[in-house]
Amino acid sequence: xxxxxxxxxxxxxxxxxGLISGTKIPAEAPKGVQSPGNPAGGMVQVPTMKFxxxxxxxxxxxxxxxxGFAHYNQNFCASMAEWYTQERVCDVMHRAAGFGINAFNxxxxxxxxxxxxxxxxxxxxxxxxxxxxxxxxxxxxxxxxKPLALQRRGEETDAAFKSGAMAGEREWCKRARDLGVxxxxxxxxxxxxxxxxxxxxxxxxxxxxxxxxxxxxxxxRQALNGEMIEMPGELYLQSDPPKMxxxxxxxPKPCFAFKILAAGRIPNExxxxxxxxxxxxxxxxxxxxxxxxxxxxxxxxxxxxxxHRILTGA
Numbered sequence: 372x373x374x375x376x377x378x379x380x381x382x383x384x385x386x387x388x389g390l391i392s393g394t395k396i397p398a399e400a401p402k403g404v405q406s407p408g409n410p411a412g413g414m415v416q417v418p419t420m421k422f423x424x425x426x427x428x429x430x431x432x433x434x435x436x437x438x439g440f441a442h443y444n445q446n447f448c449a450s451m452a453e454w455y456t457q458e459r460v461c462d463v464m465h466r467a468a469g470f471g472i473n474a475f476n477x478x479x480x481x482x483x484x485x486x487x488x489x490x491x492x493x494x495x496x497x498x499x500x501x502x503x504x505x506x507x508x509x510x511x512x513x514x515x516x517k518p519l520a521l522q523r524r525g526e527e528t529d530a531a532f533k534s535g536a537m538a539g540e541r542e543w544c545k546r547a548r549d550l551g552v553x554x555x556x557x558x559x560x561x562x563x564x565x566x567x568x569x570x571x572x573x574x575x576x577x578x579x580x581x582x583x584x585x586x587x588x589x590x591x592r593q594a595l596n597g598e599m600i601e602m603p604g605e606l607y608l609q610s611d612p613p614k615m616x617x618x619x620x621x622x623p624k625p626c627f628a629f630k631i632l633a634a635g636r637i638p639n640e641x642x643x644x645x646x647x648x649x650x651x652x653x654x655x656x657x658x659x660x661x662x663x664x665x666x667x668x669x670x671x672x673x674x675x676x677x678x679h680r681i682l683t684g685a
Contacts, residue, residue, distance in 0.1 A: 414672075415679040416471035420656055422625055423519060423553045423575065427474040427498055429650075430678045431627060432467045433662030434478050434502070435634075437486070442584075442605055442634035454666055460486045463663060463671060464495055470675035474498040474519070476578075476629075476660045479507055487516070500578075500627075502557060503527075503547075513550045520553035522578050528558045529585040537566065544574050559585045561618035568622050578627040578660065579619060581612040581649070582634075607633040616652025628653055629660035646677050 419426040435442070437460050439452025464475070475497040477483065490497075499518035503509055505527050512518065523543055531540045540556070547554045556567055559580035567574065584604055586594065591603055600606060612631070619626035631649040632642060649659055659678075663670045679685060 414469050414471075415676055415685075417675050417678050418682040419471070419473075420625070420658055422474075422498075422658075425498065425519065427519075427658070428472045429658040429682065430472055430674065431474040431476050431500065431658055431660045432464065432472050432497070433629060433660040434476050434483070436662040436664040437463070438478075438481055438483065442630075451664060454664075457482065457486050457489055461490045461493060461495070463665065464490050464497065465493070466665075466671045467663070467675075468495060468497065470671065472497075472671075472675065474500060476500050476502060476522075476627075477516075477518070478502040478504070478524070479512060479516075480504075484515075500553075500555070509543075509547050510550060513552055518552055520555055520576070521547045521550070522555035522557050522576075523547075525557035525559050525578070525580060526585070528556055528563055529560055532558070532560060532563050532566070533585070533587060541570075541572055544572060548573060559583050561615045564618040564622060564626075574624070576625040576627065577619065577622065578629060579615045580630045581615040581628050582607045582630055583611050583614075584630075605634070607636055612648065613652065616649070619653050619657055626653060626657045627660050628657065631659055631661070635664075642673075643677050643681075646674075647681055650678075650681050 417428040417430045420429045434440075436451055437455050439448045439455070441447040441451050473496070477487065477499045479501065487499075498520075499516055500520045500522055501512055501516065501518045502524040503512065503521050504524050509521055512521065523540060528540055531537050544554050544556065553575040554573070555576040555578055556563070556572070556574050557578040558564060560583055561579065564577050564579060567577070584606065586603070586606060588599065588603060591606060592599055594606070594608060615628065619628065628649050631645050633645075637645050646659075653659075661674055663674060665671055
């Protein structure tokens with residue numbers, strides 16, 4: 372059995388313990404009171420970075436697990452989406468806030484608007500860094516959700532880069548700038564960051580997947596000596612992260628690294644090493660997005676304590 376962090380086919384003992392069947396995420400304080408600046412029960416706090424005019428946690432809560440984007444297979448995606456009820460989404464967001472995680476890499480899909488409204492109605496507060504898809508109206512997002520930042524989603528950016536249509540993405544960034552929020556570009560390709568920087572794009576930050584998931588088929592065959600894998604959209608090469616970290620170091624703008632755990636493919640014994648590699652690879656004014664799926668263990672607490680330990684030397 373694969374020993375990954377997000378492995379959900381656990382032994383019957385775990386089920387009997389109630390971790391899968393419905394027990395709430397453990398919390399040291401009631402919902403609605405865990406917020407930045409109000410740490411609960413002596414919980415460690417994730418260190419912060421300056422982002423625009425505010426301080427945000429250097430680990431930002433990722434969105435993918437909350438809505439079943441497992442980047443594995445359809446069974447895992449469905450199981451993840453089924454487990455993450457609105458109550459559990461809010462529980463995890465409050466739990467994260469208790470550890471000083473005060474920013475959320477939100478995407479406006481499915482039930483997400485209702486879940487966010489529920490979290491806020493319970494007193495929850497997080498800065499939103501919104502991934503903006505091709506279907507989204509940026510102006511409506513700003514009006515309705517009051518985000519700190521808008522980030523062009525990496526899927527859109529990479530598709531434009533591969534087709535030679537980056538002029539349209541640059542225009543998108545210009546329109547987003549007029550909305551009065553921070554503007555960012557997401558990508559899975561380090562060369563996209565290099566390109567935007569070389570062209571002098573007016574953006575405030577970049578978000579980069581440390582694994583290049585959007586290679587063309589011929590690029591995959593080249594990387595694998597002529598072979599092709601069954602899931603070409605989910606290729607995770609160990610040689611990829613250093614390339615993205617290098618691109619992030621070469622720009623003075625803040626960057627956020629994501630999928631640092633290879634969408635759960637890093638085994639348990641390698642998790643802290645992957646966090647260390649990320650923070651050693653990026654700049655002091657950079658952060659990470661981390662999705663969490665605490666179905667079988669308290670990943671929120673574990674991740675927060677790892678990040679605190681790495682960044683404070685504790």
